[in-house]
Amino acid sequence: MPVIQLISERALAYYLECPMRSAGSIIMPESPVLACAEETARWLIAEICGGRQPSAGETREFYDAQWKRTARFQSRGSIPLKDYQRLVLEGVRACRRLRDIMWRCEIIEPVASYTLPIGGVLITGGYAVLRSSRRKKHAFALYLRHQGVRIKRLVPDIVSFARRLDLANRWTDPANRHWGVQSIGVMHFWASRDLSAEHTSDRDFATDVLHGAVGVVTGNPFSIPGDHCRFCPTRACRPDDVARPRDTEALPQKL
Ligand code: SF4
Numbered sequence: 001m002p003v004i005q006l007i008s009e010r011a012l013a014y015y016l017e018c019p020m021r022s023a024g025s026i027i028m029p030e031s032p033v034l035a036c037a038e039e040t041a042r043w044l045i046a047e048i049c050g051g052r053q054p055s056a057g058e059t060r061e062f063y064d065a066q067w068k069r070t071a072r073f074q075s076r077g078s079i080p081l082k083d084y085q086r087l088v089l090e091g092v093r094a095c096r097r098l099r100d101i102m103w104r105c106e107i108i109e110p111v112a113s114y115t116l117p118i119g120g121v122l123i124t125g126g127y128a129v130l131r132s133s134r135r136k137k138h139a140f141a142l143y144l145r146h147q148g149v150r151i152k153r154l155v156p157d158i159v160s161f162a163r164r165l166d167l168a169n170r171w172t173d174p175a176n177r178h179w180g181v182q183s184i185g186v187m188h189f190w191a192s193r194d195l196s197a198e199h200t201s202d203r204d205f206a207t208d209v210l211h212g213a214v215g216v217v218t219g220n221p222f223s224i225p226g227d228h229c230r231f232c233p234t235r236a237c238r239p240d241d242v243a244r245p246r247d248t249e250a251l252p253q254k255l
Contacts, residue, residue: 012162016216021228034144034146042111093193094192108130111127114163119215121217121218137180143160145188146191164203
């Protein structure tokens, strides 16, 4: 009987960047600003769905409580003041941006986890479903992003394709007919920059992309040198190379 692998959407994106780098380590570098923004978004959505309207101050308070739990906050003394202040400022912007999108959109479904079976692998993740108050017939999965912006056109990653396909499954489920939407997409929403872009791929194409990605997980690992090598935690492709990253904080975010 084949072994069913379980992999989170983000772990899959990390693995695809370089399977060699992931060897022996399942700890992914994570942006503390993004992690706090995601927790804050989850909380805001739950509050709004519960009939509350948290104020800007309460939102900031919640974000700050998350921030104080991060390793980045704990080790702030070892970070140049300017860099630390930049991160704090990004947090302030993230709170404003989150409130902005929550108040402009209707929450169709709060954050819910999903499990997507693709070629013997179960991809897991979670997202909320929203719709703009100006586009009632279109729903989107919210995908918070941070950094990694060098785009003129959006280049969707594997997280986006996984959410796209899962949302398509949910959308066509008769139990969700009350959504009343005619199209769906994945909204890439940068937490601390005034930038967002929607990914609206064809369902069959999303399925093909995910099958290809899963094939990488189940096949033999191979190295893919690129920009991300500068921050590689293992340099597994170069066992003779002792170079190590100096600051994983600055990792470009593909999550
Ligand atoms: S240095 Fe680059 S190619 Fe080598 S293992 Fe790390 S990320 Fe992969």
